[in-house]
Amino acid sequence: MAKVGPAPAGGALPPAAETGLSRFWRLHGTSYLFLLPWLIGFFGLTLGPTLASLYLSFTDYDLLTSPRWAGLKNYEYAFFNDRRLGNALSVTFTYVLWSVPLKLMVALGLAMVLDRSVRGVGFYRATFYLPSLLGASVAIAVLWRQLFGGEGLVNQLIYMVTGLQGPAWLTHPDYALSTLIVLAIWQFGSPMIIFLAGLRQVPQDLYEAASMDGASAWRQFRKITLPLLAPVIFFNLVLQTIEAFKAFTQAYIVSGGLGGPVDATLFYSLYLYEEAFANFRMGYASALAWLLLVIIAIFTAITFATSKYWVYYEDEAR
Amino acid sequence: MQKSMSAMNRRGFGRLAGSTALAAAFASVGRPTFAAESVRLIWWGNPERDKRTYAVVDKYNADKGADVLPETYAWGDYWQKLATQAAGGALPDVLQMDYRFIFEYARRNQLADLGPFLGNELQLDDFDQGQLDSGKVDDKLYGVSMGANSMSHVYNKTVLDGIGFQLPDSTKWTSDDYVTIGKELKDQLPDGMYFSENMGLQEPMLQTWVRSRGKELYTPEGKLGFEKQDIIDFFNYWRMMQDEGLTAPADIQAQDSGKMEERMHVIGKSLFGFIHSNQLVANQNLMEDEIDFVMIPNAGDKPGQYMKPSMFLSMAESSADKAAAAQLINYFITDDDANDILLIERGVSADASIRERILGALTPTEQKIIRYLDLVATHVGPLPPPPPKNAGEIDRSLRPAWESVSFGQVGPEDAAVQFYDNAAQILERS
Numbered sequence: 001m002a003k004v005g006p007a008p009a010g011g012a013l014p015p016a017a018e019t020g021l022s023r024f025w026r027l028h029g030t031s032y033l034f035l036l037p038w039l040i041g042f043f044g045l046t047l048g049p050t051l052a053s054l055y056l057s058f059t060d061y062d063l064l065t066s067p068r069w070a071g072l073k074n075y076e077y078a079f080f081n082d083r084r085l086g087n088a089l090s091v092t093f094t095y096v097l098w099s100v101p102l103k104l105m106v107a108l109g110l111a112m113v114l115d116r117s118v119r120g121v122g123f124y125r126a127t128f129y130l131p132s133l134l135g136a137s138v139a140i141a142v143l144w145r146q147l148f149g150g151e152g153l154v155n156q157l158i159y160m161v162t163g164l165q166g167p168a169w170l171t172h173p174d175y176a177l178s179t180l181i182v183l184a185i186w187q188f189g190s191p192m193i194i195f196l197a198g199l200r201q202v203p204q205d206l207y208e209a210a211s212m213d214g215a216s217a218w219r220q221f222r223k224i225t226l227p228l229l230a231p232v233i234f235f236n237l238v239l240q241t242i243e244a245f246k247a248f249t250q251a252y253i254v255s256g257g258l259g260g261p262v263d264a265t266l267f268y269s270l271y272l273y274e275e276a277f278a279n280f281r282m283g284y285a286s287a288l289a290w291l292l293l294v295i296i297a298i299f300t301a302i303t304f305a306t307s308k309y310w311v312y313y314e315d316e317a318r
Numbered sequence: 319m320q321k322s323m324s325a326m327n328r329r330g331f332g333r334l335a336g337s338t339a340l341a342a343a344f345a346s347v348g349r350p351t352f353a354a355e356s357v358r359l360i361w362w363g364n365p366e367r368d369k370r371t372y373a374v375v376d377k378y379n380a381d382k383g384a385d386v387l388p389e390t391y392a393w394g395d396y397w398q399k400l401a402t403q404a405a406g407g408a409l410p411d412v413l414q415m416d417y418r419f420i421f422e423y424a425r426r427n428q429l430a431d432l433g434p435f436l437g438n439e440l441q442l443d444d445f446d447q448g449q450l451d452s453g454k455v456d457d458k459l460y461g462v463s464m465g466a467n468s469m470s471h472v473y474n475k476t477v478l479d480g481i482g483f484q485l486p487d488s489t490k491w492t493s494d495d496y497v498t499i500g501k502e503l504k505d506q507l508p509d510g511m512y513f514s515e516n517m518g519l520q521e522p523m524l525q526t527w528v529r530s531r532g533k534e535l536y537t538p539e540g541k542l543g544f545e546k547q548d549i550i551d552f553f554n555y556w557r558m559m560q561d562e563g564l565t566a567p568a569d570i571q572a573q574d575s576g577k578m579e580e581r582m583h584v585i586g587k588s589l590f591g592f593i594h595s596n597q598l599v600a601n602q603n604l605m606e607d608e609i610d611f612v613m614i615p616n617a618g619d620k621p622g623q624y625m626k627p628s629m630f631l632s633m634a635e636s637s638a639d640k641a642a643a644a645q646l647i648n649y650f651i652t653d654d655d656a657n658d659i660l661l662i663e664r665g666v667s668a669d670a671s672i673r674e675r676i677l678g679a680l681t682p683t684e685q686k687i688i689r690y691l692d693l694v695a696t697h698v699g700p701l702p703p704p705p706p707k708n709a710g711e712i713d714r715s716l717r718p719a720w721e722s723v724s725f726g727q728v729g730p731e732d733a734a735v736q737f738y739d740n741a742a743q744i745l746e747r748s
Contacts, residue, residue: 063401063402063404063405064401064404064405064422064423064426064428065426149573150569150570150573167569168569168570168572168573170573171569171570171572171573172568172569172572172725173721173725173727255575256575256576256577256580257394257575258575258576258714258717260572260575260717260718260721261568261569261572261718261721261725262718262721262722262725262727263718274714277397277398277401277402278397278398278710278711278714279708279710279711280401282405
């Protein structure tokens with residue numbers, strides 16, 4: 001076995017004198033040194049605040065005075081008394097259940113279109129990816145708010161084409177959430193890139209063989225592309241579901257931070273944020289954050305559990 | 319070397335997906351705050367106010383060799399920023415405070431008592447007593463009023479003059495007169511302009527409404543000071559305004575999220591709107607038409623309006639150099655140079671000598687504010703009791719409650735009762 005770490009200063013110690021700890025440092029010291037920035041970040045900025053929030057979720061904490069222990073009060077309130085939470089959950093579930101599948105379908109469709117060697121394909125790929133680079137930004141949300149405003153570009157186009165006055169997309173409770181779902185679908189870029197990578201791995205001779213046998217394009221898609229792409233679909237599904245549960249920026253900007261009209265776009269994260277920073281209930285907001293974590297974990301677990309029925313890996317025995 | 323995604327084995331793939339999922343689920347943002355040795359100043363503002371305040375800070379730094387670090391946020395972000403800074407023990411030395419929050423911050427020992435500085439760093443001899451008292455909590459001075467202010471109905475003077483309509487004496491008009499005038503003007507307004515902004519979601523309007531009926535939003539003990547019937551009538555009134563076509567349909571009105579540049583009267587969708595008097599300059603700057611304002615029509619026989627302290631300057635209890643902070647507050651409140659720049663953007667100064675000095679320098683728009691407050695001063699009720707904890711949440715809950723009425727999801731009576739019960743519950747939770 002070759003030496004992994006650097007030689008200790010002053011030459012190698014005799015094996016008998018080497019303690020467990022110094023042996024550990026000799027073998028792994030350098031690696032941990034390189035890992036240090038990440039470790040500091042993880043413990044200081046992620047794990048620390050996470051544990052602090054777990055503690056705060058059992059307290060009354062208004063940011064201005066010290067937290068007071070409240071036991072399960074926050075959770076009881078969330079489960080039994082909070083009417084707005086029910087509303088926020090239903091908005092968020094609706095959003096997740098519509099936006100994720102639609103976004104993945106659009107991403108896959110475009111990935112298949114772009115998986116060809118036409119001229120300038122690199123340009124098209126970059127262009128299609130652009131929205132998701134900008135997508136979660138405040139600037140795009142502001143732009144979206146203007147495009148879909150009562151007299152925004154979208155309604156002007158509708159008027160030009162049909163002569164009809166379009167609805168108030170963002171300020172009518174019947175349309176506001178759907179408009180945000182469309183905004184989410186439009187950010188198909190990152191799943192699209194991953195789909196593209198996946199499509200590259202599908203052996204072309206399978207298609208050739210299939211078309212020789214007279215299989216239609218649809219049949220080829222169903223019998224070759226989809227099964228071979230299943231792990232990638234699974235990966236995108238898990239990630240996008242988590243992203244969707246955490247949706248915040250779009251709703252915050254587009255609704256002016258109000259989750260309106262009539263709480264129609266009151267996403268879970270938005271409600272959590274409002275409780276924490278507008279209503280000064282950081283303890284309750286922490287409890288909400290932990291409930292969200294549990295909800296996301298359950299959904300992810302369900303996705304993982306169902307995956308064995310539809311995700312196929314190449315190295316598996318048939 | 320290339321390892322394809324689909325060739326990865328199940329366990330490796332699961333681990334990858336799992337850890338990415340975990341990292342994504344845990345991702346959170348945090349920003350550390352650093353203490354500085356110089357005096358930090360923070361305020362909420364708008365572009366106009368920011369411009370003036372920065373100019374004052376620059377002048378102060380240049381003239382006094384001081385090192386004041388200014389920070390500004392919009393109203394909505396400001397209180398979140400302040401609360402997190404308070405939680406971290408890193409409040410800026412001098413901060414702009416609102417009547418709604420001064421009690422909360424003072425009673426939680428976040429603000430310093432300014433009493434010891436009076437007569438030394440703080441020279442407030444020419445200050446109106448009433449305005450000075452408005453910054454007191456439990457008999458200690460926690461904030462110096464930056465100016466007087468009141469609610470108002472703003473209107474598009476260019477349009478109204480074009481029609482040739484003469485408004486009645488606004489110290490006497492009632493909410494019924496408002497409807498009558500609206501019906502008379504309705505058909506003469508430009509295309510797309512409605513008579514009034516719908517004010518069913520404006521908490522200060524609800525406040526004037528109940529006060530003109532001799533009640534208050536909140537009692538001194540922090541309970542609701544009005545009856546269910548008051549808000550039922552209030553919702554019914556504004557629902558009727560919408561049904562009569564005197565205010566915009568719900569989905570148009572909902573485009574106004576409260577930002578100045580979205581207000582109905584600013585974008586030319588309403589003749590009348592609601593603002594606080596010190597906002598006239600900023601509103602006028604966004605518009606080509608000339609605007610002016612009048613008093614709010616009373617819904618009863620008592621005066622609903624009152625003179626507000628527009629905002630305070632307060633000092634953080636955690637400030638490392640309180641004397642320097644007090645000097646900065648004094649500069650803003652009493653210095654001639656500073657007030658030549660600030661003028662009355664934050665309200666009309668409570669310092670008599672400053673008021674006199676700046677009068678000549680005011681634009682016609684600003685002079686309107688002085689004239690308006692002179693008019694209001696003789697027709698107001700007393701300052702209401704301080705709003706209780708969680709009053710901000712009740713204020714915010716008025717919007718969805720009203721919107722459920724305006725979109726026809728809930729009837730005015732049911733929505734009003736729901737709002738009332740919910741407000742009582744919010745107060746109980748505090």
